[in-house]
Amino acid sequence: MSDQRVLIIEDEKSLVDVLTYNFENEGFEVLSATDGMDGLNQARAHHPDIIILDVMLPVMEGLEVCRQLRGDSRTSDIPVLMLTAKSEEVDEIVGFRMGADDYVTKPFKLKPLIQRVKALLRRSKSGEPSKELVSKHGIEVDRLNHRALAGGDVLDLTPTEFDLLWTLVRKPGRPFKRSDLMEACRGEDALSLERTIDVHIRSLRQKLGTYADLVETVRGVGYRFRETEPS
Template structure:
């Protein structure tokens, strides 16, 4: 199975850490949010392949998060596995009605949960093959093969630069804040600082050469990808 991006939205730190460890052991890139609003923000920035979503969350509960995900064209196709202590049948029905793809009650065994995640990630998706590759302005990024090229020439990007370029190109024209880009690019590095995004962007621009202007600075916000900034080859 190709490497996938998974977002865990869980306020119980110890559980989130155990989930992250087991899913990273499966070869996935895992991000964690500890309240519903932060989870929704990360989901919109990362566009993960799957979200493990607790229902009883501070700030914004899991049902509200799922409702927002399904009402947004960018995130409506993201797979959602709800994780909650509510185990009554009516709770499950409400969860599925809100758009959950699967529903697991606490307490649970880790191996079966990981198997359900694996099954969800294997579920056919008509847009999946296309979603693993983005292109524009002569640039092409293939997430499954982890390759990035400019005019057919390989770009020797670091993992952080690769994730930055993927995130920006996935939604061309959309301004991303430095905080959103930090969430999208840091992977498992919980100590990343927001200001380091500027350093990574400068390095990325150098490697893009005459396509550096495609990564535009949005004053007071952050950065965006403008495929019209330069002519493609």
């Protein structure tokens, strides 16, 4: 029997009952909350092994719950699987802005959901070092908390600019084609044409200020982050 604890934050009582029954049959201890604030408080008090979090919740919406979970040292390491009834919200939910680890769109089948939960738990217990933070030449990008800094100063980046910086910084010296960068940018403000990458890069450089030269143009290819620090 498993001694792992799952917290279900969901306001649909019938779904909570079904999930509780099935997870208890799998050997889990189950906690539940029917609004976002109660769920956040339970997560802080009981530190479950994993959280199943609905997007549409009373008192505090699921995305805000997720953001606060990730910003709290007591809960930042807990895997979060989000539930949504709107498939078009997928990019926002699984995007690193809020820190969700996975999502399932309603209606869903129970067996695949349970398998996803178990997979997230295996990953969180594997002991692998975190790959959510990169730092190079004074630029730091924290994907878990969606925060980027240049010389210690927080950058006010759009989702697309953030994804661009993350993609470039984690592979210094590697040239990226514009098409590759477009694929990496799934933010809601990303446009579909490759040439718009140039506009986003220009804006990113402006916000980087004295660090702008770290983002280099590779003629005939695209862009890269400098492998060696400028003198």
